[in-house]
Amino acid sequence: MVDAVVVGAGHNGLVAANLLADAGWSVRVLEATGAPGGAVRSGEITAPGYVSDLFSAFYPLGYASPVLRDLELNRYGLTWTHAPAVLAHLLPDGRSATLHRDLARTMASLEEFAAGDGERWRRAYDEWTAVSGRMLDVILRPFPPVRAGLGLARGLGVADSLRLGRRMVLSARELGSELFRGEGAKVLLAGCALHTDLSPEEAGGGVYGWLLTMLGQQVGWPVPVGGAGQLTEALVHRLRARGGEIVYGAPVSRVLVARGRAMGVRTADGRDWRAARAVIADVPAPALFLDLVGERWLPSRMVEDLAHFRWDGATIKVDWALDAPIPWSNTEVCGAGTVHLGADLNGLTRYAAKIATGEVPEDPFLLLGQMTTADRSRSPFGTESAWAYTHLPHRAEWSVQEIAARVERIEAVIEGQAPGFRGRIVGRNVFAPGDLERENPSLVGGALGGGTSAAFQQLFFRPVPGLGRADTPVDRLFLGSSSAHPGGGVHGAPGANAARAALARDRGLFGGAYRAAVSGAQRAIYG
Template sequence: MDTVDAVIIGAGHNGLVAANILADAGWTVRVLEATGEPGGAVRSGEITAPGYLSDLFSAFYPLGYASPVMRELALERYGLSWTHAPSVFSHLLPDGRAATVHREIERTMASVEAFAAGDGERWRNAYRDWSKVSGRMLEAITRPFPPVRSGLGLVRRLGTGQTLRLARRLVLSARELGSELFAGEGARALLAGCALHTDLSPEEAGGGVYGWLLAMLGQEVGWPVPVGGAGRLTSALVGRLTARGGEIVYSAPVSRVLVARGRAMGVRTADGRDWRAGRAVIADVPAPSLFLNLVGERWLPPRMVEDLAHFRWDGATVKVDWALDGPIPWKNPEVAGSGTVHLGADLNGLTRYSAELATGEVPDHPFLLLGQMTTADPTRSPEGTESAWAYTHLPHRESWPADEIAAHVERMEGVIEDQAPGFRSRIVGRNVFSPEDLEEENPSLVGGALGGGTSAAFQQLFFRPVPGLGRADTPVDRLFLGSSSAHPGGGVHGAPGANAARAALARDRKLSGAAYRAAVAAAQRSIYR
């Protein structure tokens, strides 16, 4: 087998981003994908009924749209186009009231003002605060750790005092942040519901920043979707890569990273073939899979192996897609135009729901994140119909009997039926992905975990995936972690893949590459000794 400059393990979006960046640098690139198609968790297909297109895993992409990494790839030149639902998202409370974010800030202000006098202006103020830092924040999030340049830019922009206040905000829980910013339940629920796109409860430190980020991005850029399905984003990445000479090999699961004298030399696939890499191996797979299964303990510091035993996954997921013969018949018409609807719990209900998951219980009243895909993109199903989905979390278990999953799907549909009587009567097709089904469809979604590991503060920054440098570099020379298990974590923004590609390029520089590796190795020795 011929040697290429870089072998990429996995054709998820992070792997494809890494491959594109290396191809831009003139490297020869080969991507090995375990399954029969690219995209990982960014894929679409007809799984409910003919003519109804579903996004199989992820769907709405505010981070993908706003990410500097993705924008630099100019995927619109390769067929990607974006569209928006009439409204960004709503949080529908159990009593039927709803708070809604619209791209027109005055409409958002009016929605939250209905819950508490003054919250409209407070929302405007919160958005002004976000606008001052959004560009630098996104740079800091999507660039290698530590974000020195963007961090210094934030300090210059805000001054020391405001920077410290921002830092404090970043470690607040969703409940605390909401209570500091707003008086009414509507705006607070918007933030908390967004925070529960992660596996964090409203009470956990650091959860507020996720709610603030997603809500304010919704106000700034919306929560857009690719026209024609999530798979169009993947096909744009693939088209861009192949136009630069990159190669993707499908049905080629990697079974081993080939290491000699502490350096990654390539990989071996399950069929026994060796694939040589002259300059780098980048892995778009979960960290435990890479280090414990593909590399092996022989090449790892014992302390790192111990740390990996404490790696924590994010929540298990059950996802249901529906083909509906008409729009969801919401009692509250305010949510009919929202691309995403959060429903099933108020703020206290979110805390109870999270507590049940934390104690291993299956929630009797699940909190749902629901997508109205035809509302966002009319190409997803026939005119006058709706392609919809919802997901909720479950505790992590070794296996889930079919009857338990079916019972939980009944609960999920009951939550929707309560707010939209007649919903069940409009179902003409249904697909259920249990946690085990999600992992079977995409081996990186271990146990139905969508985020590559918990979003909790103890597994972020230089703690991700284990205490270390917070960078893509690994103890094996020229092997780089480029999956959502790496900083900055889950979400379709391409940052882990881009960071891995940049690390590979830095390691390979003729004049400074050896010094780069020596510095990384010295730092790792001090951490893992």
């Protein structure tokens, strides 16, 4: 028996395990696969000497996250590095809107699209820096963020708080139109919003574009030196230094519940692993509640709500080993760590609309990473390790022919902006949606975000109405995956929130009435 069992060694599970170990708990992490990290892993999958990030790659939220910062992972081997430019959005006509950490260079790029947009960008950035620290606390701390929210409101005052609240619900197109005149700045916002599954027209999508672009201006989009897996290695090293244990090849088949309380878990080989204080699950919400817990221990209304849980879109990702950097026709793109290409603002809307109707877009919008440009250790001198992904409708199966056609189309889009690209490919790896799920079972159907980022499945609606916090209807069981608030991204917040909830439950916070308060709130929702 240990104090806590953590199901899943993704970065959220490892963050939770570290925080519990910091509190003096004995912790055992059970991981279904043979490696830690979940979607934060790297390896040589294209050609010898070329390091690819298997899933996620650039980490502005991770770099800025107060959760990860407080863990001091630099003491456990994590170092960061930056590409010369943060992000370039390459339009079909060959122009590029380029975001640099140097504010003056960003302003100059955007000024080419519309007179005055450089200064408008500066004003937008000044507005961000005035609230950024408190905003990140509001976003990444447990819901409701009472202390951080009150601090933000006091700092802004009533009028500006209302203006900020309005900005949070604007679509990416509306936000861009209100802030800027030219397409360059607008398409930077909209392209970043499409890192989620939201279209440029969807309410609430603008805040994602605003967050990612402004963080890019403030701290860049850095990468771990040596690959994404170095972030995971630092979390593992830190946990082991505090006595934590990770068991690999141990898929959990059941959460053990007695009298409404989580007592531990059972793995697929029939072994029972007891937990004296808490079970924290870094797995998707439907898998936890419907597969591992079972309907017997859930309110019937919650089971009905879970039937309406919506995944984000599927993903196809291609990694390449290139014998030279990508030969972009627009040389401004050469130094960007991340490149968006394949669509202008209206093209982004058409692309998202096709996916929403279950169709495969003829013209894919690509998110592309130039990893050696960002980190020289990723491939031999003079070469490039690169990847690109695009979204697809979320569905059960994709044929080999469909995936091959998508890869052909992806490479054609790049070739159109970088003639000679195909001739530089010396190795290739393709992850279709099903491949992503096989590599990481939490990426269900190739969904990267643990569920849609739409407003109806965020905050106190995530993953279902009433579960905005990590607490669940099963006592001492806590949800710590990206299916929980605040959702996808590599920032560690869901894991940290779950650990804090477990510690609060164990301490009997609020005069021993913690569980009674949680149970009362859930009864009010589910009856």
